[in-house]
Amino acid sequence: MIDVGYAGVIGADRILDGRAPYGAMPVTDGLEPCGKPNADGEIRERIQSNGRCESANPRGDTYGPVAYLAYVPSVLTFGWSGRWDELPAAHATAILFDLLVLAGLVLVGRRFGGNLLAAALAFGWVAYPFTSYVLLANSNDAVMPALLVWGFWLATSAPLRGAAVALAAWTKFAALLVAPLWLTYRSAWSAGRLLRFGGGFALATALAFSVLLLEPSLADAARTFWERTFTFQLERDSPFSIWGWGQYQARGIPDLASLQTVVQAVVIVLAGVVAVVPREKGPLELAALTAAVLAAFQLSLTHWFYLYLPWVLPFALLALLLPRVPEREST
Template sequence: MTVRRLALAALFVLFVAVTPAAANAASPTLSSLKAEQLARDAQGIEALMLKYPLSQWSCVFAGENAFWNCSLNAASDGQSIANVKIYDPGKRVWSVTIPRNGAPATSLTEKTATAIAAKDPKAAAWIARYRDYDRPVRSFAALDLGTWRVKWYSGASQIAEVGVLDTTKAISYVRTGPQVAWSMARGGQGFGRLINEPWALGTLILIFALVMLDWRRLRSWRTLDIFAIVSLAGSLWCFNRGLIFWAVPLQYPPLVYLLVRMIMIGTGRSARPAFTTRLPFWVMVVLILVLAGGRVGFNAYSSNVVDVGYAGVVGADRILDGRSPYGSFPTKTPTPCGTRYSDGNYSGYIQPNGRCETAIERGDTYGPAMYAAYVPGVAALGWTGRWDDLPAAHFTTGFFDLLAGIGLALFGWQFGGRRLAAAMALFWFAVPWTAYTFMSDSNDTIVAAYLAWSAALIARPVGRGAFVMLAALAKFAPLILLPLWLRLDRQPPPTRGEWAYGEPIMGQSRAARLWSFVRPGPGSGRTFLGMALVTILLAAMLMALDGTGALRTFWDRTFGWQLDRPSPFSIWDWGEYPGFLDLAIVQTILKAALVFGAIALFFVPRRLDATRALAFAGALMIGFQLVLTHWMYLYLPWVMVFVAIALLAPRIGMPRTRRVNELDSALPRRERQLVAGD
């Protein structure tokens, strides 16, 4: 009898352990609409619906116990007036609960709610802009869980929205222009959280200025350089308050200044020693440790994972699951399985494989190198399927942030010893914009790390080619650097030699001189080899996961979508708003100029040292960001890698003209031309 009881107990424990897992893994047999219909037919519900005709249903599947939880919510206050539990495997009502006797009646009508909303000064001013430009405007209002959502349209586009509480007649929110469609245009600390506090960002700005300014020569370019970098905080301040039409214009002056400075450094000819701050070496090391450790601590205490970080985790999960990340990201299905948000969305939806996952339908818009970077973190720390704390994203961002600092330090070690190495690392960990990206757990830190290591391996053609291609196949902006990378180690044309009287003229032919301008560097073949190896390996990974159609899917989901991506976070897409110029033609011209400049850097200048070459790389990356339709502060680390090198690394002197020997200078002009081979 004892053995039998033990066996039954063991079977019961096994059943209890296995059943929840099986229920979670299995897909529901009902859709949310079918579950709602069963709830409507439940006993006593029909009378409630007749009593409260504007009430709304919300049905969420709880995968852990295979039940649908359906709530009938009153329109007046959004609170539940009936809860119906549906057993999914049996397709039947399990229980009905009436949590309260009734709900308050609605106090406003569509007309009165619209009148209240129209009196808001912000909404009224924005709607008036459309009418001033003879654009017809119409309104629509609906009661949604206690809030009247009053919306204005011009043509097919929604232009404004105001929320009015039915019970108190107070305005709960106002959204105009880009704030209607873009939640991150509404302000708040959605990026970086704690880093947006004035004391946190202000402390970083102060430390960065103290260590990077040359306090013995304040009247110098360096002072303006540091001011330009930190002045982007003014744009961020406006962005955090939802002032998009102030934030966006303020982002351009610092970027344009830095673009000009990178070009000045790249074309400059005077020598300049490395700037390694005025601090003792041990103080720099202590500051590096404090800043690096501090940002890790703050990240653990108060940070968030933005959508691109979540996308990286999902993509890595798909790779580990043997699927291509392209075309397989979680979408909004008819079966929600999580918390319902105020905007009507849910925290999760049942996917075709039966798993409850947070939807991010356009998360597969990045290169395969981006998702591959998250694989170690996801393999070690896992993923719940939800957009929750995402420890794998925190780990990946922290690892690549440290990797970027080490890459810059390695570059500094090669070109200036330990002091320049410490100064480079200190720049990375002190500049506010790398901390901002790190605190947002964005994938842009990965791009910056690859670029930093490509610079660190500038004397190793295979390495620099491999890392710049990893950056380009993570986010595609670094593709603009490829022509410059292929000519990095090209030697300048030889100087004119002496001509001995009576000897044959030894000048170069025109073809030879032309070839000296256009020939690739001696290491270009190995640079191209590094690029090709990375490209082939990542393409092979995609085809192994998704067959021969993988590359086509990759193009459609990445370049095919990003080329036409609209965004209000630059001046280039503001033509749809009344009173703003349509700058599409200007943007196209500037894009063409950027491409022309990238190609031209393959040929000129004829002489480039490492610092000047990487200054031009910074100019290209800044130029790329200036013409982007969708720009964010998270992209700044791509630029900061090259800005750090341009501002801190030494530059050798470049002669302005070739040497002319005394005999050449004594010859008449025609003979000098003959010596030169003209």
């Protein structure tokens, strides 16, 4: 199991203990050891400020608050020992959101094309190797697509569409880029629809960030959130894409930082352009452009991992399989 699922369990535990996850992850930092050395001689288990022996995961608080709230039901059910052990709560959450994506795709398929489309979409999700990798790694990478797929099913309701995008965005920040596109679904110029979308987005955002109210100072909690998430993500180096080559300063390996900045700017422009072009968008356009924006975002990342591929998959499948004129468009 990678550290992502473990981070979700820790964050949920902190919320249940009345703390925000940000700045509250278990660390080593010279704290008293309380476990055995691993194969490298490192002792990850330390007595934390709460007096509990916990396995360190100091950078587990880099995600949006929904990424931790999603684990609360499983932590309530299975608990957490404080150690990086079998983590049944992480297993349960990964399975739950995988099934939620599957169920959402079935509902979308039945709505827009009947049972055959529903079966094809479900098969596409379960047959894709990288969705299995998400399950095997017990990561949180099915949470965002689950929220977006259900938002797609409810897309004719502007408030619910806005809420779904907000919850997805405050899980993985990539979904912020599809917010303009989803805002202008059907028509870019309907003021009432835009206001209803904004209301749903704002309400879901307020609910997600209510975890910051668990801290004594909201201002300090917001500052810590920003530093631990956006600041860290924007500044991190990684060996997992060509954009991180510059950190090695090796002969023959180019520093592509300037080119990456151009690519990132293009992605932002793309997210804005698809909000207004085409002016009228149906389900097919919404699916195809969502897939395009999420894929473009991944191309610009310094820290890219194959577990991110399922973010795009549901909408790529919909773009390929949705009929141009849906057979059924209302629930």
